[in-house]
Amino acid sequence: MSVTENSAATVALPVVRPGGVPGGLEAREVSAWFGEHKVLEQVSLDMPAGQVTSLIGPSGCGKSTFLRILNRMHELIPGAALAGEVLLDGADVYAPDRRLTDARRRIGMVFQKPNPFPAMSVYDNVTAGLKLTGVRVSRSERDRLVEECLTKAGLWNEVRDRLRQPGGALSGGQQQRLCIARSLAVRPQVLLMDEPCSALDPTSTRRIEETIRELVSEVTIVIVTHNMQQAARVSDRCAFFLASPGVPGGIVEYGPTPAMFGSPQDPRTADYVHGRFG
Structure with missing residues (x-):
């Protein structure tokens, strides 16, 4: 037409801040x-x-x-x-x-159907990617990261008092924004969104x-809609x-x-x- x-090593915290570098x-x-x-x-x-x-x-x-x-x-x-x-x-x-x-x-990647880990808390959902990528951070740094990413995803004010509750207990729209926050926690340069x-x-x-x-x-965004x-x-x-x-x-x-x-x-x-x- x-x-x-x-191997997991201690590295700098990949906090999402203003002035991030999209790819x-x-x-x-x-x-x-x-x-x-x-x-x-x-x-x-x-x-x-x-x-x-x-x-x-x-x-x-x-x-x-x-x-x-x-x-x-x-x-x-x-x-x-x-x-x-x-x-x-x-x-x-x-x-x-x-x-x-x-x-x-x-x-x-953010998928069409919200896919938080349902039995995992809101807090642990956000930080899940750190473990998968071998990033070790202190508790205070994790706390800061969770707040920053949930804020970026427009969810902090709605869940700040529910961080230890299961992610699966949130509404559909909140679950999708939780998935966005989870993606942001490892500081990607590109975010793909499938409907x-x-x-x-x-x-x-x-x-x-x-x-x-x-x-x-x-972050550069590519969205299917x-x-x-x-x-x-x-x-x-x-x-x-x-x-x-x-x-x-x-x-x-x-x-x-x-x-x-x-x-x-x-x-x-x-x-x-x-x-x-x-």
Whole structure:
């Protein structure tokens, strides 16, 4: 498809502070397969540092697969394969000398369905990633980290008196923001979000969208969404994916979000963003 451009050691605490350094992400000719079925065909996409890039398109066109490729989750699926490169600040995350845990720490993920550890406390949910990445910190530093990350996720004022209660006892919207806080605790450069509001009510959706805009100065965000209004509200740039029977998914058009919605260059983009199909 053509593309139209429109060992655990004591280390310093990775506190999320104003002035964090988002990373630029770039996909180069990425193709993907599930067994013999090819689902993506040579997708190239620039996701600039400090911006929100939205991925839109009908179900089944490869958006979520592409998102999982960006932080090396695709390779965990039996029978899955891929080709191409994913560069974080110019370095290939799939390079042989690149540790998987490093890629996951620097490129975080928030899933469609909130997935806090239900029996684990709110506090321990936020700090769970530190143990997985081998970061040891003092109790006072953990306390500070928990407050900072929950504040960044817009949740601190709602749960500050409930930190020792199970994360699974929170509402759906609160659980999703808890997952965002958990991702932020290891200070990623990029945060991937796969339809993070699809199961939430309008009020929770609005709060997640506010959180996205507040975070983007510190972390690059790539979001998959089927909500065109949401894409228009939260993203700086937008990529329209499309597939057809027998043809793998690819990018039809990519550019600044206002142009993609106001004056798209490809008629298929215009039809999709204006609700004529999909």
